[in-house]
Amino acid sequence: MHKITTRLLYTLIPVFALGIFAIDIFFKVVVRYDYNLNFPFLAFSLQNLRAIIVLALILAWIFIVKRRFLISDYELSQKLWRLSVFLLANFLIAFLLELLLSDYLVSNPDLQRTTFEAVVYEFYKNVIGLLAIATLIPTFMILRELIFYKQRRTTRLYYNVLFVLIIASTLWVFYSGVPLNFSVLWAPGDDMYNSLLVWSLTIIIVFLAFRNDWITYLPRKQKFIYFGVGVLVYLAIVFLKDFVYEDYLQEYSAAVYNFANIMWFFLLIYGSLALLTLLVHLPTAKAVDRKLREVTSLYDFTRMLNTERNARKLPQLITQLTSRVLESQSTWYLEPNDPQRSKLRLASHINLTQQQILNNPFDDLTGFNQIFQQDKKPLLINDISQNQQLRHLTQWKKDARTLIAAPLFSSRDQLLGIIYATKNQPFGFDIDDLSLLEGFANQAAMALENAELWKKSIEKERMEQELKIARDVQLKLVPQTMPNIRGVELESYFLTAYEVGGDYYDFIEFADGHPGLVIGDVSGKGTSAAFYMAEFKGVIQTLSRTFTNPRELISQANRIFYSTIERKSFVTAIVGKFLPERNAFQFVRAGHTPVLHFCGEDQTARFLQPAGLGIGLDRGPVFEKTIRETEIELKPGDFLILFTDGLLEARNQAEEEFGEERFFALTDRINSGSAADIKHTILEAVMDFVGEHPLHDDLTFIVIKHDAAARESVTAEISHRGKSKLGFAKSGNA
């Protein structure tokens, strides 16, 4: 759609231009100035038609410039270059054409003698008009871009006012038939409007003329170029009005003439100030240029530093970049070498000889290095040979004359390193280099810290991965299913608080074929506890095949464990044996938490705590002398709970322990129901108590309940066979 419109406009513009030219020729040549008398109506219509065509031409051109030129996309220098080309082209084309036609061109229509002279005059007038329209409209748009380069609060307001004033003055020119006169500063009467317009235009143009911030951002070379070009363009502007516009443009179109006048005035004022500002900026151009370059290079280098994840490559990068930022001859970077951070190591260097590397005088935190440790500021030595403290350095490095250095500190104020750079002439670095190096050192310190964090997080991730594997392995060490043991219902719960824990339980089979169980807790937490737990499982599983009672089994386990376990570690455990024939549970307690026994008959709970030492505390004699075996008969309604200390020591938000009392209180609620019900009630109570507070210890418990259904089936079996094989029914009937 737009494409078609623009193509149409491209064809229409020459048609409009030729149309205007034809009307002009018609009036001049055919009618010869007496049109008012002979063709009053036709003349009036033609004049209006011409005005409309001029307006259409202007609008079409504005449209094309906006659509096709895309001025706002240009770079600053491209804008300035086009502005100069437009204005110079306007002046030069008009000037050359006038020179070419000078023999036939008579500016005063009354003095034209031949038809040819009249045609040449009309032709030249039309060319000037078209030139003005063609160049001044894009010029105006480029000026707008320059003014808006750094937009401020009032920029848009001033610009809009100027726009309104241009429209108003054009209307005024139409109405009065007299062009704006910039030379009349104040005149009462009819000219009062002229003066008002001129004054307000002047004020607003002066305001806008100060909007030339773009000059600051011109690179140094371009400042010089555009100052030269600017002077030329400025001269063209000065002469444009008197030489080009004055005689012909007013005849072509009063509106275009008015616009050209205002533009000329605008360009004159804006150009004067811009040239002046450029001139002022020329001496500092170099410094500004350098500052800008520093900012960009600092940014680039920061990015390079921050994308380097490998901490070992960073020292090399730091010296390389420092040497590029400062254009130094020699650069080196030192970092603390030992945990005490009193020795420094040459981590990377550029342009140091082997001899200089070996004799590096900066290898500890004394002298110069100490200053950094204390002051935390960069340092600049303009001439090493004149410096009392550093004169000896010339012996180490003869060519170095200027020295600059900065410390790198972590966010926790720890010295990460010191960067040094030298130049071979005195006063080789200046105060700007010092602040640049300081900024760079800060960035480098951050990059070092980031790399360190990155390394740590990778390590942590790997560690977590390994812990996860350990946990998976550990979870496979505890029984995956409950065994079927005649006469009892069994339920268990196992939860590790850390990735791997020291809690453990298992089912075993004694040498005489009786089933048994083990619950244990290895002292300490985490990985080492998990390893001991795995070992413990192996020991117990192996021993169970050669022993028939818990006391002997655990005594042997203690002897084995005592010789392998770390002295300050130990295991607490309960080893139990199911005796279905007596409907009983026989167990030993090796330092473990007591067993809770709930008696179904009198509905009371109590702790069973037979004597016994923890495993791994004693070589054997005391352990074996102390340990007591206990047998408990399971009657209907009875249950046992074996647990680890994680249950009673589970803490809530207020750091209170779950404790014995709550545990006992709980048994009142679970006096009936299956082992599974009991397990759920306990778990629910503990979890409710703990709330959001994370468990700080593993949690394991086993519920052993007298199985009524099993007893009945056994009784049935006994009555059917008429004899008791297991002795189960006997106790049941007792």
Place this chain on the structure above:
Amino acid sequence: MANFEVVREDKGEISVLNVHGYLDAHTAPDFENALTKLLQENRFKIVVNLNGLQYISSAGLGVFMGFIEEVRENSGDIKLAEVSQKVFKVFDLLGFPSLYEFYEKASEAIVKFTN
């Protein structure tokens, strides 16, 4: 968490360690350091006054085990005194009373050493 503190008090060839606060996995190294120092100084007659001890974890219990062998090999001992009811329960559960001597008063333990 309450703080943990060990205050040493030398009485002739006997050293009394007054232990305060929570003795768990985090604070156990402090207690270990105190005992290591005594052993380095060849002081093997040790009374640990647990008067101020509020809590002891398995890691805390482990510290005693880590030193007792060396101490006894050098004809010394670690005697425990003034344990609160609550903390004694933990020691008792693990069977410590059959491995260590417990005293109501630190002075009694000291007397026992001198005899």
